[in-house]
Amino acid sequence: AQSVTQLDSQVPVFEEAPVELRCNYSSSVSVYLFWYVQYPNQGLQLLLKYLSGSTLVKGINGFEAEFNKSQTSFHLRKPSVHISDTAEYFCAVIFRSNDYKLSFGAGTTVTVRA
Amino acid sequence: NAGVMQNPRHLVRRRGQEARLRCSPMKGHSHVYWYRQLPEEGLKFMVYLQKENIIDESGMPKERFSAEFPKEGPSILRIQQVVRGDSAAYFCASSRERGNTGELFFGEGSRLTVL
Numbered sequence A: 001a002q003s004v005t006q007l008d009s010q011v012p013v014f015e016e017a018p019v020e021l022r023c024n025y026s027s028s029v030s031v032y033l034f035w036y037v038q039y040p041n042q043g044l045q046l047l048l049k050y051l052s053g054s055t056l057v058k059g060i061n062g063f064e065a066e067f068n069k070s071q072t073s074f075h076l077r078k079p080s081v082h083i084s085d086t087a088e089y090f091c092a093v094i095f096r097s098n099d100y101k102l103s104f105g106a107g108t109t110v111t112v113r114a
Numbered sequence B: 001n002a003g004v005m006q007n008p009r010h011l012v013r014r015r016g017q018e019a020r021l022r023c024s025p026m027k028g029h030s031h032v033y034w035y036r037q038l039p040e041e042g043l044k045f046m047v048y049l050q051k052e053n054i055i056d057e058s059g060m061p062k063e064r065f066s067a068e069f070p071k072e073g074p075s076i077l078r079i080q081q082v083v084r085g086d087s088a089a090y091f092c093a094s095s096r097e098r099g100n101t102g103e104l105f106f107g108e109g110s111r112l113t114v115l
Helices: none
Strands: A003-006 A010-014 A019-021 A023-026 A031-038 A044-050 A056-058 A064-068 A073-078 A087-095 A108-113 B005-007 B010-013 B019-024 B031-037 B043-050 B053-056 B065-068 B075-079 B088-095 B110-114
Touching: A003 A087, A010 A019, A019 A108, A023 A031, A023 A087, A031 A064, A031 A073, A044 A056, A044 A064, A044 A073, A073 A087, B005 B088, B010 B019, B019 B088, B019 B110, B031 B075, B043 B065, B043 B075, B075 B088
Parallel strands: A010 A108, B010 B110
Antiparallel strands: A003 A023, A019 A073, A023 A073, A031 A044, A031 A087, A056 A064, A064 A073, A087 A108, B005 B019, B019 B075, B031 B043, B031 B088, B043 B053, B065 B075, B088 B110
Protein backbone atom coordinates (compact mmCIF):
# COMPACT_ATOMS: atom_id res chain seq x y z
CA ALA A 1 0.00 0.00 0.00
CA GLN A 2 1.14 3.53 -0.70
CA SER A 3 1.10 5.93 2.23
CA VAL A 4 2.73 9.04 3.67
CA THR A 5 3.35 9.38 7.39
CA GLN A 6 4.39 12.46 9.29
CA LEU A 7 5.50 11.22 12.64
CA ASP A 8 4.94 14.38 14.65
CA SER A 9 1.69 16.30 14.69
CA GLN A 10 2.99 19.15 16.86
CA VAL A 11 6.54 20.45 17.19
CA PRO A 12 7.18 23.33 19.59
CA VAL A 13 10.60 24.92 19.20
CA PHE A 14 12.42 27.96 20.52
CA GLU A 15 13.56 30.73 18.21
CA GLU A 16 17.04 30.17 16.74
CA ALA A 17 16.94 26.47 17.63
CA PRO A 18 17.12 23.79 14.93
CA VAL A 19 14.07 21.84 13.85
CA GLU A 20 13.55 18.53 12.06
CA LEU A 21 10.21 17.34 10.72
CA ARG A 22 10.00 13.69 9.90
CA CYS A 23 8.31 12.15 6.89
CA ASN A 24 8.24 8.53 5.83
CA TYR A 25 6.48 6.95 2.91
CA SER A 26 5.57 3.48 1.80
CA SER A 27 5.77 2.63 -1.89
CA SER A 28 6.67 -0.14 -4.29
CA VAL A 29 7.24 2.36 -7.11
CA SER A 30 9.60 5.27 -7.44
CA VAL A 31 8.45 8.60 -6.10
CA TYR A 32 8.69 12.35 -6.29
CA LEU A 33 8.83 14.05 -2.88
CA PHE A 34 7.69 17.48 -1.70
CA TRP A 35 7.34 19.65 1.35
CA TYR A 36 4.64 22.33 1.45
CA VAL A 37 4.08 25.00 4.08
CA GLN A 38 0.81 26.62 5.05
CA TYR A 39 1.05 29.86 6.96
CA PRO A 40 -2.01 30.94 8.95
CA ASN A 41 -4.90 31.92 6.68
CA GLN A 42 -2.93 31.24 3.51
CA GLY A 43 -2.76 28.56 0.84
CA LEU A 44 -0.10 25.89 0.61
CA GLN A 45 3.26 27.00 -0.72
CA LEU A 46 5.95 24.70 -2.12
CA LEU A 47 9.06 24.70 0.09
CA LEU A 48 11.17 22.22 -1.86
CA LYS A 49 11.00 19.08 -3.95
CA TYR A 50 13.03 16.04 -4.87
CA LEU A 51 12.62 14.62 -8.36
CA SER A 52 16.02 13.06 -9.03
CA GLY A 53 19.73 13.68 -8.60
CA SER A 54 21.29 14.89 -5.38
CA THR A 55 19.51 13.53 -2.35
CA LEU A 56 20.04 16.76 -0.39
CA VAL A 57 17.58 19.36 -1.55
CA LYS A 58 17.62 23.01 -0.57
CA GLY A 59 14.45 25.04 -0.56
CA ILE A 60 13.20 28.48 0.29
CA ASN A 61 13.55 30.22 3.66
CA GLY A 62 16.62 28.20 4.67
CA PHE A 63 14.94 24.79 4.69
CA GLU A 64 16.52 21.64 3.34
CA ALA A 65 15.50 18.01 3.12
CA GLU A 66 17.29 14.75 2.50
CA PHE A 67 15.93 11.81 0.56
CA ASN A 68 16.91 8.48 2.06
CA LYS A 69 15.79 5.73 -0.27
CA SER A 70 16.73 2.83 2.01
CA GLN A 71 14.74 4.30 4.88
CA THR A 72 12.02 5.69 2.60
CA SER A 73 12.27 9.02 4.36
CA PHE A 74 12.34 12.68 3.40
CA HIS A 75 12.96 14.64 6.58
CA LEU A 76 12.85 18.43 6.57
CA ARG A 77 15.37 20.50 8.54
CA LYS A 78 16.23 24.06 9.35
CA PRO A 79 19.29 24.91 11.46
CA SER A 80 17.82 28.02 13.07
CA VAL A 81 14.13 28.88 13.08
CA HIS A 82 12.42 32.25 13.29
CA ILE A 83 9.08 33.23 14.73
CA SER A 84 7.86 33.60 11.14
CA ASP A 85 8.40 29.86 10.57
CA THR A 86 5.33 29.14 12.69
CA ALA A 87 3.09 27.26 10.27
CA GLU A 88 1.81 23.85 9.29
CA TYR A 89 4.13 21.72 7.17
CA PHE A 90 2.96 18.99 4.84
CA CYS A 91 5.01 16.23 3.31
CA ALA A 92 3.65 15.06 -0.03
CA VAL A 93 4.49 12.31 -2.47
CA ILE A 94 3.71 11.59 -6.08
CA PHE A 95 3.81 7.85 -6.61
CA ARG A 96 4.94 7.62 -10.21
CA SER A 97 2.14 5.25 -11.10
CA ASN A 98 -0.19 8.25 -10.50
CA ASP A 99 1.83 11.01 -11.95
CA TYR A 100 -0.15 14.05 -10.90
CA LYS A 101 -1.84 13.08 -7.63
CA LEU A 102 -0.15 14.39 -4.56
CA SER A 103 -0.57 12.16 -1.51
CA PHE A 104 -0.20 14.21 1.64
CA GLY A 105 0.80 13.42 5.18
CA ALA A 106 -1.43 14.65 7.99
CA GLY A 107 0.75 17.68 8.61
CA THR A 108 3.06 18.92 11.37
CA THR A 109 2.28 22.14 13.19
CA VAL A 110 5.45 24.01 14.10
CA THR A 111 5.14 26.66 16.79
CA VAL A 112 8.19 28.84 17.30
CA ARG A 113 8.47 30.57 20.66
CA ALA A 114 10.70 33.48 21.60
CA ASN B 1 -0.31 38.92 -10.08
CA ALA B 2 -3.20 37.09 -8.48
CA GLY B 3 -2.69 33.57 -7.25
CA VAL B 4 -5.33 30.87 -7.12
CA MET B 5 -8.51 32.48 -5.87
CA GLN B 6 -11.11 30.51 -3.97
CA ASN B 7 -14.44 31.68 -2.70
CA PRO B 8 -16.14 31.68 -0.42
CA ARG B 9 -13.43 31.33 2.22
CA HIS B 10 -16.00 30.16 4.74
CA LEU B 11 -19.39 28.63 4.04
CA VAL B 12 -21.99 27.42 6.50
CA ARG B 13 -24.78 25.16 5.33
CA ARG B 14 -27.51 23.17 7.02
CA ARG B 15 -27.90 19.49 6.29
CA GLY B 16 -29.63 18.93 2.96
CA GLN B 17 -28.59 22.25 1.40
CA GLU B 18 -26.23 22.66 -1.52
CA ALA B 19 -22.70 24.01 -1.34
CA ARG B 20 -20.91 25.58 -4.30
CA LEU B 21 -17.22 26.30 -4.07
CA ARG B 22 -15.46 28.32 -6.73
CA CYS B 23 -11.87 28.34 -7.88
CA SER B 24 -10.20 30.70 -10.33
CA PRO B 25 -6.80 29.32 -11.36
CA MET B 26 -3.72 31.41 -11.84
CA LYS B 27 -3.52 33.27 -15.12
CA GLY B 28 -2.32 30.97 -17.88
CA HIS B 29 -3.13 27.79 -15.96
CA SER B 30 -5.52 25.36 -17.57
CA HIS B 31 -5.17 22.44 -15.13
CA VAL B 32 -7.21 22.48 -11.91
CA TYR B 33 -7.16 20.05 -9.00
CA TRP B 34 -9.45 19.84 -5.98
CA TYR B 35 -8.30 18.41 -2.66
CA ARG B 36 -10.22 17.93 0.58
CA GLN B 37 -8.80 18.13 4.07
CA LEU B 38 -10.82 16.52 6.83
CA PRO B 39 -10.02 17.42 10.44
CA GLU B 40 -6.72 15.93 11.64
CA GLU B 41 -5.97 14.49 8.21
CA GLY B 42 -3.83 15.40 5.24
CA LEU B 43 -5.21 16.67 1.98
CA LYS B 44 -6.85 14.03 -0.18
CA PHE B 45 -7.10 14.24 -3.96
CA MET B 46 -10.63 14.57 -5.30
CA VAL B 47 -10.62 15.52 -8.97
CA TYR B 48 -8.43 16.80 -11.80
CA LEU B 49 -9.92 18.93 -14.56
CA GLN B 50 -8.79 20.70 -17.66
CA LYS B 51 -10.91 23.23 -19.46
CA GLU B 52 -14.28 21.59 -20.17
CA ASN B 53 -12.96 18.12 -19.32
CA ILE B 54 -12.82 15.94 -16.23
CA ILE B 55 -9.56 14.04 -16.46
CA ASP B 56 -9.64 12.07 -13.23
CA GLU B 57 -12.43 12.02 -10.65
CA SER B 58 -11.28 8.91 -8.83
CA GLY B 59 -11.18 10.73 -5.49
CA MET B 60 -14.71 12.09 -5.67
CA PRO B 61 -17.46 10.48 -3.61
CA LYS B 62 -19.79 8.65 -5.94
CA GLU B 63 -22.87 10.59 -4.96
CA ARG B 64 -23.73 14.23 -4.32
CA PHE B 65 -20.36 15.62 -5.47
CA SER B 66 -19.65 17.05 -8.90
CA ALA B 67 -17.07 19.32 -10.45
CA GLU B 68 -16.78 21.34 -13.61
CA PHE B 69 -14.31 23.68 -15.26
CA PRO B 70 -16.13 25.49 -18.05
CA LYS B 71 -14.53 27.22 -20.98
CA GLU B 72 -15.25 30.55 -19.36
CA GLY B 73 -15.30 31.20 -15.65
CA PRO B 74 -14.06 29.46 -12.55
CA SER B 75 -14.02 25.80 -11.67
CA ILE B 76 -16.95 24.82 -9.46
CA LEU B 77 -17.09 22.06 -6.87
CA ARG B 78 -20.71 21.32 -6.08
CA ILE B 79 -21.94 19.32 -3.13
CA GLN B 80 -25.63 18.51 -3.08
CA GLN B 81 -27.63 17.62 0.03
CA VAL B 82 -24.71 18.22 2.35
CA VAL B 83 -24.20 16.09 5.45
CA ARG B 84 -22.13 16.78 8.55
CA GLY B 85 -19.34 14.56 7.25
CA ASP B 86 -18.81 16.99 4.36
CA SER B 87 -17.46 19.57 6.82
CA ALA B 88 -13.88 20.10 5.70
CA ALA B 89 -11.47 22.47 4.04
CA TYR B 90 -11.57 22.24 0.26
CA PHE B 91 -8.43 23.33 -1.55
CA CYS B 92 -8.06 24.11 -5.21
CA ALA B 93 -4.73 24.05 -7.01
CA SER B 94 -3.73 24.92 -10.55
CA SER B 95 -0.81 24.29 -12.84
CA ARG B 96 0.32 25.40 -16.26
CA GLU B 97 1.18 21.89 -17.33
CA ARG B 98 0.00 18.50 -16.12
CA GLY B 99 1.21 18.51 -12.54
CA ASN B 100 3.62 15.60 -12.60
CA THR B 101 6.41 17.50 -10.90
CA GLY B 102 4.23 18.88 -8.16
CA GLU B 103 4.35 22.45 -9.39
CA LEU B 104 0.91 23.11 -8.09
CA PHE B 105 -0.17 26.49 -6.79
CA PHE B 106 -2.78 26.26 -4.08
CA GLY B 107 -5.54 28.60 -3.06
CA GLU B 108 -6.30 29.51 0.54
CA GLY B 109 -9.09 26.99 0.75
CA SER B 110 -12.82 27.09 1.35
CA ARG B 111 -13.91 25.92 4.75
CA LEU B 112 -17.31 24.28 4.74
CA THR B 113 -19.22 23.80 7.96
CA VAL B 114 -22.40 21.75 7.89
CA LEU B 115 -24.73 22.29 10.83
